[in-house]
Amino acid sequence: MELLKTYPGSNFVVDARNGFEDEQEDVEWGFFVLLPAMANTDCKHVVFILNEVTEIEDEMDMWTKEFLKYFTAKRVESYEDAVKFGFEVSK
Secondary structure (H helix, E strand, C coil): CHHHHHCCCCCEEEECCCCCCCCHHHHHHHHHHHHHHHHCCCCCEEEEECCCCCCCHHHHHHHHHHHCCCCEEEEECCHHHHHHHHHHHCC
């Protein structure tokens, strides 16, 4: 959050290539604390870095759906693609 406030116009990048823990408490915090707080910044775009085939697809669908309530969201396969997307949307 502090970085989004410090660097106006930033995108939020989630690197999920190695998966992540998806505990119910974390989901609730993300949905009801993190995302509403992020929506109060000028961040407009979220990028998820994922492997081509991922065993966390259902979880990522859930998170993507929730992020789409506040932001545009795109899935990419590499950090370089995330940066490229950032340049495209900032034009």
